[in-house]
Amino acid sequence: MARNVEFDEALAIQKAMEVFWKKGYNATSLRDLTDAMQINSSSLYNTIGDKQELFVRCVQHYTNIRKKDWDQRLASERSPLAVLTDYIHEAVSIIINGEDSCMAVKTAFEVATNDERVKQILAADDQRSNQFLYDLIKKAMDAGEIKNDEDPALLADYFNSTWTGWYESYILHKDSVKIKRMAAYFIKQLTK
Template identity: 60%
Template sequence: MPRNVAFNEEQAIQYAMEVFWEKGYNGTSLRDLTDAMKINSSSLYNTIGDKQELFVRCIRHYTELRNKDLQRRIKSNASPLQILIQYINDAVTLITSKANSCMAVKTAFEVANKDVRIKEILKLDGENTYRFLCLLINSAIRQKEISDTENPELLADYLMSMLTGWYESYIVHKDADKIRNMAQYFIHQLSK
């Protein structure tokens, strides 16, 4: 008779994700994971697999949470430009208030170039964010909140690149004002 799993797998994935998020894939030991998940290593291997498989599941979980956040924002009653500005401001707050603000960016630099599955998950996450931004920018153009001379696809790509750059800049310089000023400059240029 199969043994019942003695832990909440979804919660365990959340705990493991937080450890990977803090320490990165290479900096996280199996012991770190099992301690955080409150399970032994045999339970991990029997239910999820090895560290690599757990990491893949954690990245999927993280990107699913991000996608749910984007969907929640789209359903907002705010105008497209207001949603976009709030998204930018929330990103700046996250970048400047947490040591490990974006697990996707951190993972892209650490693991994605070596692991095809991780790269594909992050690629899909980026595509979801890109579609979200394009939708908002196109809607803002239609509502005359953004000039119709703007290219929505270019603006979406540009903003995604800037967010990654702000993350890197904050890691190196720890200058929150610099990040906030760049964000406000972009918002000002966008809403001219």
């Protein structure tokens, strides 16, 4: 019938996400976005929608990436405890070496309070993160790798919420030793 869309929508979303991630929702202008996406605002409004809609798509994209990572790790043949400790060490590495904090955390505090759709996406993401930890802890307990005198659901809750504070600490103090020490204590609590 007629012409097709010229730009790669998935790539454009990725670029937009990077800008939102770095600057936050409110500090990002439409010009920032169209510059990074390399498209005209008319194309943006014709395909994706307005700034809010674009942001929702970016947060969705961010959480989809995380979901894939968790699924891959859960499918691993290695011991649950090894998968868990690897995950913790990689999380620490991301906190210390990453340029920006976790986008989900930043967004939870800046946007989720006022935007129900964004809140729902992040709540579902947090639920998956929780389930990921629960599955590993439960399997490690059943395999006798860690002590089982505590409710695995409680431990999953507790550990899941612990990361967030590490991001804040690293923003304020840029002290990587401190983060590593907390991670070591974290693992020790589980295993001892």
